[in-house]
Amino acid sequence: MWTTAAESRPVESLPEPVGEWTRDHAAATCFFRSSNWYPPVLAGVRTLEEWLFAAGLIEEAAALTERLSPDDYGTYVTAWYREGLARYGSSWRYADIITALLAASRRLVPERYLEIGVRRGRSLCTVASQAPDCALYGFDLWVSNYAGIENPGPEFVRTELDRVGHRGSVQFVNGDSHQTLPAFFAAHPDLTFDLITVDGDHSTLGAAQDICDVMPRLRIGGILVFDDVCHPALPGLRQVWQELVASQPRFSAVTFDEAGYGVGMATRRF
Numbered sequence: 394m395w396t397t398a399a400e401s402r403p404v405e406s407l408p409e410p411v412g413e414w415t416r417d418h419a420a421a422t423c424f425f426r427s428s429n430w431y432p433p434v435l436a437g438v439r440t441l442e443e444w445l446f447a448a449g450l451i452e453e454a455a456a457l458t459e460r461l462s463p464d465d466y467g468t469y470v471t472a473w474y475r476e477g478l479a480r481y482g483s484s485w486r487y488a489d490i491i492t493a494l495l496a497a498s499r500r501l502v503p504e505r506y507l508e509i510g511v512r513r514g515r516s517l518c519t520v521a522s523q524a525p526d527c528a529l530y531g532f533d534l535w536v537s538n539y540a541g542i543e544n545p546g547p548e549f550v551r552t553e554l555d556r557v558g559h560r561g562s563v564q565f566v567n568g569d570s571h572q573t574l575p576a577f578f579a580a581h582p583d584l585t586f587d588l589i590t591v592d593g594d595h596s597t598l599g600a601a602q603d604i605c606d607v608m609p610r611l612r613i614g615g616i617l618v619f620d621d622v623c624h625p626a627l628p629g630l631r632q633v634w635q636e637l638v639a640s641q642p643r644f645s646a647v648t649f650d651e652a653g654y655g656v657g658m659a660t661r662r663f
């Protein structure tokens with residue numbers, strides 16, 4: 394069983410919401426009344442899939458990545474989008490962290506977004522492009538030359554956010570997420586998020602710990618995005634996603650693992 398390193402708390406012991414549907418929730422996916430018959434989440438896996446594979450989304454992802462400062466990886470991914478669209482047109486079913494965040498942030502228009510693993514700000518800018526007033530919280534260790542790509546740090550990311558017209562607040566929390574997340578949450582006991590991305594430490598246990606640490610702070614109806622679920626060099630990430638999220642009744646999850654490195658996207662039901 395996975396546990397958080399901070400508290401050695403089993404995942405199953407997250408607070409039980411039965412009778413507590415008034416808990417903080419993401420309005421875009423919830424139907425909330427003072428007295429509720431159903432759990433308030435309206436949109437589950439099939440709706441999320443519709444959002445993820447909506448017409449024009451990959452084209453928009455390509456246009457967005459072209460607005461950012463180029464790097465080898467970004468240029469490659471943009472060319473990948475263009476090639477898939479040229480070959481298969483609207484019948485191409487493809488998803489990655491960028492299309493998932495475009496789809497999720499467009500629907501949720503998050504008030505607060507937390508991201509572990511910012512690097513050059515590509516995923517952060519994706520959310521900001523759809524929710525310019527969103528308060529952004531980016532956690533990164535800024536590992537130099539991460540996966541062979543320059544990792545210039547927070548000031549660079551701020552200039553990227555300007556490119557997509559972000560107006561809200563931005564807070565970077567620098568350091569190892571396994572230390573910074575528990576400390577940050579302890580200092581902000583009531584802070585919850587509509588949208589969270591886990592894309593930092595790619596070790597199996599490290600990614601599992603990050604998911605466990607952020608899960609209690611995801612609003613009901615909020616969306617969790619997890620990158621690289623079918624990365625050939627990182628098979629443990631698929632296991633983490635399956636065991637902690639996709640198979641859990643607490644979540645309704647889409648897993649895209651057919652091409653590229655894959656992505657998982659799940660809404661928190663309770």
Ligand SMILES: C[S@@+](CC[C@H](N)C(=O)[O-])C[C@H]1O[C@@H](n2cnc3c(N)ncnc32)[C@H](O)[C@@H]1O
Pocket residue numbers: 490509510511512513514515516517532533534535536537539544568569570571592593594595599
């Ligand atoms: C794959 S990159 C993030 C890519 C970004 N989400 C995007 O879509 O462009 C992973 C990032 O996680 C950071 N990272 C790795 N281990 C970490 C840790 N233990 N704590 C915080 N950040 C970490 C690295 O510095 C790197 O910037």
